[in-house]
Amino acid sequence: MGSGRPRARLQSLRWRLLGTVCIAALLGLVISGVLSYGQAQHEAEELMDGHLTQSARLLLALVHDNDDYLAELAKRLATVSNEQAHPYEQSLEFQIGRADGSLLLRSAHAPDTPLSSEPGYRVIEHDGHPWRMLTLAASTAGHSDYHVQVGQSIALRDRAALEVAGQAVLPIALISPLLLLLLYFSVRRGLKPLDDLAADVASRSPENLGPLASVDAPLEAQPLLAALNRLLGRLRDTLSNERRFTADAAHELRTPLAAVRIQAQVAQLSKDAKDRQHALTQILASSDRATRVLEQLLRLARLDPLAGLPSPEEIDLAALAQQVLADGEEYRERSASTEASEGCAIRLEADASPLSLLLPFSPLLLRGDAELLAIALRNLLDNALRHTPPGSTITVFARRQGNALALGVADDGPGVAPADLPRLVERFYRGRDAHGEGSGLGLAIVQRVAELHNACLQLENLDGGGFTAYLRWPLPPAVKVAVPGALPLM
Amino acid sequence: MRILLVEDDALLGDGIRAGLKLADYAVDWVRDGAAARLALLDHDYQACVLDLGLPKRDGLSVLKELRGRGSQLPVLILTARDTSADKIAGLDSGADDYLTKPFDLPELQARLRALIRRAGGAATPTLTHAGLVLDPASKRVTRDGQAISLSAREYALLLDLLRHKKHIRSRRQIEESLYAWGEETGSNTVEVHIHNLRRKLGADFIRTVRGLGYRLSDDA
Numbered sequence: 229m230g231s232g233r234p235r236a237r238l239q240s241l242r243w244r245l246l247g248t249v250c251i252a253a254l255l256g257l258v259i260s261g262v263l264s265y266g267q268a269q270h271e272a273e274e275l276m277d278g279h280l281t282q283s284a285r286l287l288l289a290l291v292h293d294n295d296d297y298l299a300e301l302a303k304r305l306a307t308v309s310n311e312q313a314h315p316y317e318q319s320l321e322f323q324i325g326r327a328d329g330s331l332l333l334r335s336a337h338a339p340d341t342p343l344s345s346e347p348g349y350r351v352i353e354h355d356g357h358p359w360r361m362l363t364l365a366a367s368t369a370g371h372s373d374y375h376v377q378v379g380q381s382i383a384l385r386d387r388a389a390l391e392v393a394g395q396a397v398l399p400i401a402l403i404s405p406l407l408l409l410l411l412y413f414s415v416r417r418g419l420k421p422l423d424d425l426a427a428d429v430a431s432r433s434p435e436n437l438g439p440l441a442s443v444d445a446p447l448e449a450q451p452l453l454a455a456l457n458r459l460l461g462r463l464r465d466t467l468s469n470e471r472r473f474t475a476d477a478a479h480e481l482r483t484p485l486a487a488v489r490i491q492a493q494v495a496q497l498s499k500d501a502k503d504r505q506h507a508l509t510q511i512l513a514s515s516d517r518a519t520r521v522l523e524q525l526l527r528l529a530r531l532d533p534l535a536g537l538p539s540p541e542e543i544d545l546a547a548l549a550q551q552v553l554a555d556g557e558e559y560r561e562r563s564a565s566t567e568a569s570e571g572c573a574i575r576l577e578a579d580a581s582p583l584s585l586l587l588p589f590s591p592l593l594l595r596g597d598a599e600l601l602a603i604a605l606r607n608l609l610d611n612a613l614r615h616t617p618p619g620s621t622i623t624v625f626a627r628r629q630g631n632a633l634a635l636g637v638a639d640d641g642p643g644v645a646p647a648d649l650p651r652l653v654e655r656f657y658r659g660r661d662a663h664g665e666g667s668g669l670g671l672a673i674v675q676r677v678a679e680l681h682n683a684c685l686q687l688e689n690l691d692g693g694g695f696t697a698y699l700r701w702p703l704p705p706a707v708k709v710a711v712p713g714a715l716p717l718m
Numbered sequence: 719m720r721i722l723l724v725e726d727d728a729l730l731g732d733g734i735r736a737g738l739k740l741a742d743y744a745v746d747w748v749r750d751g752a753a754a755r756l757a758l759l760d761h762d763y764q765a766c767v768l769d770l771g772l773p774k775r776d777g778l779s780v781l782k783e784l785r786g787r788g789s790q791l792p793v794l795i796l797t798a799r800d801t802s803a804d805k806i807a808g809l810d811s812g813a814d815d816y817l818t819k820p821f822d823l824p825e826l827q828a829r830l831r832a833l834i835r836r837a838g839g840a841a842t843p844t845l846t847h848a849g850l851v852l853d854p855a856s857k858r859v860t861r862d863g864q865a866i867s868l869s870a871r872e873y874a875l876l877l878d879l880l881r882h883k884k885h886i887r888s889r890r891q892i893e894e895s896l897y898a899w900g901e902e903t904g905s906n907t908v909e910v911h912i913h914n915l916r917r918k919l920g921a922d923f924i925r926t927v928r929g930l931g932y933r934l935s936d937d938a
Contacts, residue, residue, distance in 0.1 A: 490733030
């Protein structure tokens with residue numbers, strides 16, 4: 229937990245947003261602080277230089293070559309510089325002399341630099357401290373030339389400048405934490421709709437796949453919300469399909485199981501030996517039926533997840549059809565025996581439906597899975613046997629049909645109601661008029677096998693009556709079927 | 719007692735028919751909704767066992783039409799779906815009871831007995847008349863404590879007369895109640911059974927109303 233938290237913060241949108249915004253704000257504050265500090269300091273320097281100039285000019289204006297006057301002036305200036313009334317007022321240190329360098333007057337602590345130096349500002353060392361000095365020369369008409377030198381300790385100047393600049397930066401420093409707090413709450417508030425959305429999703433029960441409410445979600449979250457809702461919709465559909473499938477599968481298994489139970493109880497309660505025997509036979513038939521449904525369910529469950537054929541090999545469709553037809557005879561005998569015991573004479577004739585096989589002379593080769601194709605063909609044959617009346621002819625065929633290969637079954641029975649045709653491959657769908665004898669999965673399995681073989685399942689009523697169901701592989705135009713070798717199935 | 723069984727599955731339908739026959743019901747079995755509708759229009763049944771998933775016409779629509787005609791026929795529905803929605807839909811469409819597949823034969827028989835009894839307005843399970851007691855659950859008939867042994871047809875005939883104590887039952891009505899489709903009915907089989915019952919219960923227990931049919935004697 230302790231180690232997981234910082235990482236979670238880094239990935240959290242809120243903390244990232246908060247981090248960048250705060251860093252940007254702090255940077256802005258620091259830069260503006262530094263700039264105002266520098267600016268304030270510079271202004272303070274200018275101001276103090278201005279004062280120096282003013283003092284120097286005042287002294288120049290006051291001085292003239294009279295010893296008494298100079299002595300009096302020195303006394304007065306000394307009292308001025310001794311009374312400090314204002315915190316920023318600094319003691320005025322000065323030297324006054326003639327242009328030839330002779331000194332007329334100087335304050336007590338003034339640096340004793342030579343007066344003959346060039347006019348202008350200069351930094352000198354005095355008493356081990358840096359001083360800023362200004363030298364001014366005056367040569368007004370009627371007066372002799374005078375030089376005035378005024379100076380300030382740089383340490384004092386800096387202290388004053390620092391104080392002024394500090395005053396300028398202080399409000400920025402005070403505002404910063406307030407600003408950061410404000411930013412934190414704004415980001416929190418701004419991201420609240422996302423939190424609400426997350427809470428909505430988190431608090432859902434797994435059954436609730438209804439669309440997420442989108443009324444107060446922000447514009448930026450709408451695409452995400454729409455995508456989520458689309459996903460939820462697809463999930464809902466898938467889930468309801470699965471539920472229907474499960475319910476249908478339960479129904480398909482329950483009916484034969486109910487028959488087993490009822491017939492077993494009939495066998496228990498019957499006093500007549502013949503009735504008992506009949507009930508026992510029916511139990512066998514019912515359990516066969518349940519087994520068949522289970523087998524088909526398992527087959528479909530195994531086929532469903534396949535993305536392609538596990539091990540395709542070269543197959544001769546003609547040989548395959550022959551093989552399945554042999555199994556078909558076997559199946560016919562089995563169903564004949566159960567129908568016979570039910571004592572239904574007409575049904576027996578149904579099992580005498582002639583099964584014929586239409587095969588071409590040349591082999592029909594393609595790559596596929598022989599077992600799966602046999603299962604598909606057997607399912608088609610089962611359907612034909614189940615849905616044709618007595619005396620019908622059922623044809624199993626593997627042939628070249630126009631520009632395609634076809635493997636399937638045709639009968640001359642009543643066909644399928646046109647309304648039922650498109651729904652026949654649906655799992656557990658039975659035609660409106662059909663009785664529930666098959667598993668209802670046969671054509672779904674055939675459809676799946678067809679998909680795995682890149683074939684399409686064709687279900688058609690025949691013009692002259694009857695019905696045909698077959699797998700169809702379109703042929704590439706150039707390939708000749710008679711040429712030995714596998715067909716590419718792409 | 720004649721019952722209509724509507725069930726599309728061959729094996730299950732055959733089992734239910736055999737099971738109901740064991741309880742001495744005459745059973746007509748149809749395998750789709752359209753045939754069920756016709757049978758219900760044509761014949762007088764004491765009860766109907768109706769599967770819901772039917773070809774041609776859904777069981778519920780058959781039931782709704784039956785109730786739409788004002789029929790009071792007791793109907794028990796069979797369903798393979800055990801969600802309560804299906805049961806609610808069935809009961810709300812006019813079914814009197816339901817069973818979920820797979821179910822018990824004795825339970826089906828008992829529920830049908832209860833339905834038929836309630837339809838006749840009787841709360842007690844036994845039928846009595848002039849000292850005679852018939853218990854449909856055990857199919858035992860006693861008179862003044864003495865057990866009376868009856869054949870299946872005689873029992874069914876006596877049950878029919880006891881259920882319609884106040885009415886005259888024509889020979890046609892009795893045949894309808896006793897025999898399912900395709901069962902042999904000789905021209906005078908009802909007379910034969912009446913004769914046998916009179917022999918066992920006393921000549922004046924069943925009165926003949928000339929030109930109309932039969933009824934039980936007035937309660938002594």
